[in-house]
Amino acid sequence: MVPAADNRISAEDIRRRKGGVPIVCLTAYTYPVARILDPHVDLLLVGDSVAMVLHGHATTLGASLEMMVAHGQAVMRGSAKACVVVDMPTGSYEDSPAQAATSARRIVEETGCQAVKLEGGVDMAAQISAIVAEGIPVMGHIGLQPQSVEKDGGYKIKGRTEENIAALFRDAEAVETAGAFSVVIEGTMEAVAAKLTRHISIPTIGIGASADCDGQILVIDDMVGMTVDRVPIFVKEYADLRSVIADAAARYAAEVRSRAFPGPDHVFTTTSGKDET
């Protein structure tokens, strides 16, 4: 069951924000980043993108339930206010509604997160219903679904044909009807994401979608310029941490080689301190 209510933003709080001030979401995978982001966001997603961004896997298919739980625990330790949502990894929910419910229960019990997210629409509606029936809030994820990258033959933008637009509407409706409290719309034509947002009663969270969505999400490492592999075109880099870290490493390396570091401020020279016993 879901743990007792605390002072965090709940999934229900997020649901009620449909059509209001846009919902600010970012991914987070670690304790320090959760500490830094928590005051600024409404929702932190422990995305299965962690497998690529932090672990160096080629796709999100490298994420495991154990990995999601470990990062979910770290983000819960580092945040106090945000609604924390943990992605269900590939292989943990697709087989059956019962498998989905079991995996979701494990994620919530072991992390204390507010909700889980899974990819899929009409095809995963039964899984969403089964998890919601357990009392666990579910965020949907439609449009470009990175866990289907092999099936799709790449990260293909959705909503470019009438047939695909109709499928997106069926998926959005299915996720809403199954009881999801919100839905991520990823990699979808701008006008379609905007129409989907007006069509359903739960908040849409866009990524590579539309400013008309009810909220936005980005991968934190992309947003701060820490992603070393190709960054998707819809990403805006608000900082350049790659150069900040490279510059720091270069200066440190030079100072170690010249023996400028450690200097007088960074060594122990007095005898007045207490010895450890």
Ligand SMILES: Nc1nc(=O)c2c([nH]1)NC[C@@H]1CN(c3ccc(C(=O)N[C@@H](CCC(=O)O)C(=O)O)cc3)CN21
């Ligand atoms: N660091 C990172 N940030 C992300 O946002 C992200 C990931 N990784 N990995 C998983 C998915 C993949 N993402 C992507 C990646 C590329 C496009 C993209 O530009 N697609 C183009 C090219 C398609 C192709 O050549 O096959 C398109 O027009 O569809 C979209 C979403 C978003 N997600």
Ligand SMILES: CC(C)C(=O)C(=O)O
């Ligand atoms: C980008 C978001 C929506 C995601 O699913 C992830 O980071 O895994």
Ligand SMILES: [Mg+2]
């Ligand atoms: Mg994901």
